[in-house]
Amino acid sequence: MISLPSMIVSLFAFLFTILLILWRPRGLNEAIPATFGAILVLLSGVVSLSDLAHISATVSGAAITIMATIVMAIVLESFGFFIWAAEGLAIRARGSGLRLFWYVNLMCFLMTLFFNNDGSILITTPILLIMLHHMGLKNHQKIPYLLSGALIATASSAPIGVSNIVNLIALKIVGMDLYMHTVMMFIPATLGLLLLTLLLFLYFYHQLPREVPRAISIVPIHSGYHPLLTPAGSKPAQPKYSSRFMKSILLFVFSVRLSLFAASYLHIPVEWVAVFGSLLLLCWRWIYLKMPPNDILRKIPWHILIFAFAMYIIIYGLHNIGLTQGLVQVFEPLVTGSLMNASILIGGLVSAMSTLVNNHPALMIGTITLTEMNLDPLTLKIAYLASVIGSDIGSLILPIGTLASLIWMNLVQKSKVKISWMDYVKVTLVIIPPVLLFTLTLLALWVGWIFPMH
Secondary structure (H helix, E strand, O other), X not given: OOOHHXXXXXXXXXXXXXXXXXXXXXXXXXXXXXXXXXXXXXXXXXXXXXXXXXXXHHHHHHHHHHHHHHHHHHHHHHHOHHHHHHHHHHHHHOOEHHHHHHHHHHHHHHHHHHOOHHXXXXXXXXXXXXXXXXXXXXXXXXXXXXXXXXXXXXXXXXXXXHHOHHHHHHHHHHOOOHHHHHHHHHHHHHHHHHHHHHHHHHHHOOOOOOEOOOOOOOOOOOOXXXXXXXXXXXXXXXXXXOHHHXXXXXXXXXXXXXXXXXXXXXXXXXXXXXXXXXXXXXXXXHXXXXXXXXXXXXXXXXXXXXXXXXXXXXXXXXXXXXXXXXXXXXXXHHHOOOHHHHHHHHHHHHHHHHHHHOHHHHHHHHHHHHHHOOOOHHHHHXXXXXXXXXXXXXXXXXXXXXXXXXXXXXXXXHOOOOOOHHHHHHHHHHHHHHHHHHHHHHXXXXXXXXXXXX
């Protein structure tokens, strides 16, 4: 039996942690308050040692997969792949600002599918900032590309489970493999992304420049060199590689991503395949650039692993003091027996929680709640997928809804591009709710169609 003081400490740890993560005084890393909150929960006794072992087993595989993906992104940056992609965007736009909009969002979508949402933001945002700077666009002309790219990059983690660390953790909790996740989710989530892109295009249509430079030349980024920050006249130390070479790297990364699905289908730990793929790419870099992997340990954002583990301890504490049981009592009668109700209500619940307390804890709370409900297997799966849509798309109404949005806002402000929270919210309040409702409705219709016996 958990004592009242322990329950109060657990609740305080959650609220205090969320406040500091959203406030981030002096750029405080989110892993620090999460770790402090987790320690409080452990000291209160709300989470036991056996719970801790269960949490470790749940989080570790997903965290390793994401870390391996980030290693691949670091290696690709060393090759100059992303600069090559940015120059290619300008060429393919053929001088049209409207055409450039669609290519920018296609790149952000693909980067999230190849890597993950946070990694995509960290990769595509600097590339877009550099490209738009070299194009000589004004501040208000940059915002449509930057904001739409950020929204698409973040929302694109919905179609497949490997693009978001929280999705991977939740997959393990509900016992769903990547194959089934993709079969049920890819079509409705991708169509939702297409609607999101279309609405963003219509919203920004009059703000987009009609003409942009037909081609730009960007010096490769390497070992501290940055096209916006390095003094003029500095010479790059690494050569540019041919398009054929870059396409070979892209094909390799794509093959690794496909192998993750095969591993999941064959019940091979996905993290094993991800680590093997990243090691091969590291060897490739060592051979071609003569760069040993010494820099990887320094460049990997280890705080993501710490944050995920600590946050899950805090959420498990809330679960143990009865929060999820309260949600079960309210929502179980409403979603039982109806795929449409399960999709819209659970997706709406996680969207609201994500907007208020960030999507990491929101999706964790939602997933644990679902496992406590007495739902049939199909309703459980669709409710889980709806919670992912709420976490990945519904959370975008406010910048605080996702860590990726917070990272993006910080990068943009550092680059001197002026965009306020009000500028962000004026767009998302109009765009996100209809996209969320459309995607959740389509999910229920799609799953009901491919599983007609339900």
